[in-house]
Amino acid sequence: MATSFQPPPPPPPQKSKTLLWVLVGVGGFFLLIALVVVGGIAYVARNPAAFMTKVITAANPNVEVLSVDKGSQQVILRDKKTGKTYNITFDDVKKGRFSMQGSDGHSSFSIGGDAKIPAWVPDYPGSHPQAAFAAKGDEGESGTFTFKTSDSEAQVAKFYRDQFQSLNMHVTRESSTSGNGSAITAEDEAKNHTITAIVREDGSQTSVSVTYARGR
Secondary structure, three states: OOOOOOOOOOOOOOOOOHHHHHHHOOOOHHHHHHHHHHHOOHHHHHOHHHHHHHHHHHHOOOEEEEEEEOOOOEEEEEEOOOOOEEEEEEEEHHHOEEEEEEOOOOOEEEEOOEOOOOOOOOOOOOOOOEEEEEEEEOOEEEEEEEEEEOOOHHHHHHHHHHHHHHOOOEEEEEEEEOOOEEEEEEEOOOOOEEEEEEEEEEOOEEEEEEEEEEEO
């Protein structure tokens, strides 16, 4: 009897500290905000900038709010310890989209919306990927996106295996259960690029979740 498929978590990137930067770069409250926004709390949808200000004030005394633009729903923050500023924009909070840009122009973090897939990550033909999150910083980039397709689980899994081979990436981990799904992890020789594709049957469709990480 087939057991319920529990895909293993993707391995942490060997050289990228992007996720660490996202969670602790300005005190760790971004994760809280992201969870609340994606959760769809009505107050956040009505006035995300005001909510943001309250959360920041309560969660981290080392971060101050420099300005709040209720019209554009933008908030500018400053990390008192580093002096860095961050521009946070809620593109469409009702749909769970949220983005952040650092003052250096190199650091960014976003949740939701259409995924912007890096050129080195395979893009499944005919898919319309949605971003779970994406982050980019001085140490690299990482992210997760999802999509559904009418192709079978076996077709999708084969596509990623073939793509990994053409990209000279080696499959380092693969697990599957009969008829349920599979998880495939691959990385390049330098262990600088890592991709995990989790593929599972979802009724008449196949659901795919891709996590990627690149160090510098």
